[in-house]
Amino acid sequence: MPESAVSNPFGHSITSDDIVDTLSFFDDWEDRYKYIIDLGRELPAMPAALHTEERKVRGCQSQVWIDTRLEDGRLQLAVDSDAFIVKGLLGVVLAAYNNKTPAEVLAFDIDAYFERLDLLNHLSPTRGNGLRAMVARIREIAAAAR
DSSP states (O other): OOHHHHHOOBTTTBOHHHHHHHHHHOSSHHHHHHHHHHHHHTSOOOOGGGOOGGGBOTTOSSOEEEEEEEETTEEEEEEEESSHHHHHHHHHHHHHHTTBOHHHHHHSOHHHHHHHHTOGGGSOHHHHHHHHHHHHHHHHHHHHHO
16 A cells, blocks of 8 residues: 555544544534644645646635545545645545545445534535535545446
């Protein structure tokens, strides 16, 4: 497995259940936002050479790039954004999707996950649309990889 996949904790040592459990400890959304931003800091760096138009996610207020490899039947995702909160949201998404098979990605109920986090109620409409665009792009990649 390449070093980038090994160094990416999302989907490996940080799971969607971990995110739900940790966010539930915080009483207010200011602390939850800080935690989400900290998640973004844990993302491995994406090489600038991968910041290409074909990897760019359309529909996001910020710039977002997603690169995917299929290794041993599992999607390994590399992501980046020019906004700290968006990088954190990418971490939340990667906890659910990274290192999963395409079938597992497509079967995962991302809406229920976001509902458990109460996430979409605390994002601006444009951030919420961007989050949905990121999810849609990863699901498209998973569907094409099946």
